[in-house]
Amino acid sequence: MKDRLFGKPVITQEAMRKRVRALGLQITKDYQGKNLLLIGVLKGAFAFFADLCPAISLPLQVDFLKVARHSDKRRKDGGSISISSNVSLDLKNYDVLVVEDIVDSGYTLTFLKEVILAQHPKSLRFCTLLDKPERRKVAIAADYIGFVIPDKFVVGYGLDYKNKYRNLPYIATLDNISDDY
Ligand code: IMP
Ligand code: MG
Numbered sequence: 001m002k003d004r005l006f007g008k009p010v011i012t013q014e015a016m017r018k019r020v021r022a023l024g025l026q027i028t029k030d031y032q033g034k035n036l037l038l039i040g041v042l043k044g045a046f047a048f049f050a051d052l053c054p055a056i057s058l059p060l061q062v063d064f065l066k067v068a069r070h071s072d073k074r075r076k077d078g079g080s081i082s083i084s085s086n087v088s089l090d091l092k093n094y095d096v097l098v099v100e101d102i103v104d105s106g107y108t109l110t111f112l113k114e115v116i117l118a119q120h121p122k123s124l125r126f127c128t129l130l131d132k133p134e135r136r137k138v139a140i141a142a143d144y145i146g147f148v149i150p151d152k153f154v155v156g157y158g159l160d161y162k163n164k165y166r167n168l169p170y171i172a173t174l175d176n177i178s179d180d181y
Contacts, residue, residue, distance in 0.1 A: 010154060011147055011171035019146050020048070023127065024055020027097065027144065035122065036060040037094035039087055041067060041112070043166065044101030047158035048129040048146070052099060061094070063087040067108055081111040096121040097144075101158050102130040105137040113140070130154065130171070147171075 027036075036056070040049035042064055053062065066085035096116060103109055109126060116124055127144035134151040149171075155161050156168030165174070 009170045009172045010149060010152070011157075013170050016146075016157065016170065017051075020051045020055050023144055023146060024052060024057075027052075027055075027127070028057045031056075031058055031060075031095060031097075034058075034095040035093060037089065037091070037096050037121075038062050039096055039098045039116075040064045041098060041100050041108075042085070044158050044160065045099045045129070047166070048101060049099045049158075052127070061089070063089050067112070069108065081108060083115060091116065091119040091121040094121050095123045096125070098124070098126045100126060100128040100142070102132065102154075103128045103140075103142055104132050104135045106140040107138060109140050109142065110138050129157070130159075 036058055038049070038053060038056075038060055040046065040062065043066070049062075053060070064085070065083055065087050068082050068084040069079060070081075071079040098112060098116065100109065100112075103126075109128075113124065113126075125143040128142040129146040131142060131145045131148045132151055133148060152173045153161065154171050155165035155174045156171045158166055159171070160166045161174050165172075
């Protein structure tokens, strides 16, 4: 894979490794004595999730859910969001930390907060690899953020464009993406 095919790398593998290690240490500190359950949001968070887990030195458990977004530009909220595959565990006993790839408009995080709180976890927090605050449509913030990035469409390290580029080992901008992605 030639870099130029994917535009400019915005976050290198080395920067990512460093940041994931720091996040792991912080989460380890914050969740001492808790019953930590990491929930990965598929598909985008898979690469970040796989690296974050071993960076946390706690006897945590893992689970996954999958979100389906049906975009509809005519709707104010950008379309409907649903859970297409839910977690398998009963969340009541867990301190849940949801692991996301990126927070953009904030609709997905807002939706996840509502549906997960309805399952009564002991506590709920969010960790995202990337945050694009300039694109926010609803006021919501993640508790742990890997990198704040400008309003540019990015791919790699789990993030896709039309389901491709997820295997790129770093985060890169993709050129020629329309502004209303
Ligand atoms: P939100 O509901 O608008 O915050 O959208 C979050 C979802 O949109 C993410 O989980 C991604 O799947 C997708 N997304 C937003 N921005 C990007 C990007 O720059 N690259 C790839 N996917 C993105
Ligand atoms: Mg996506």
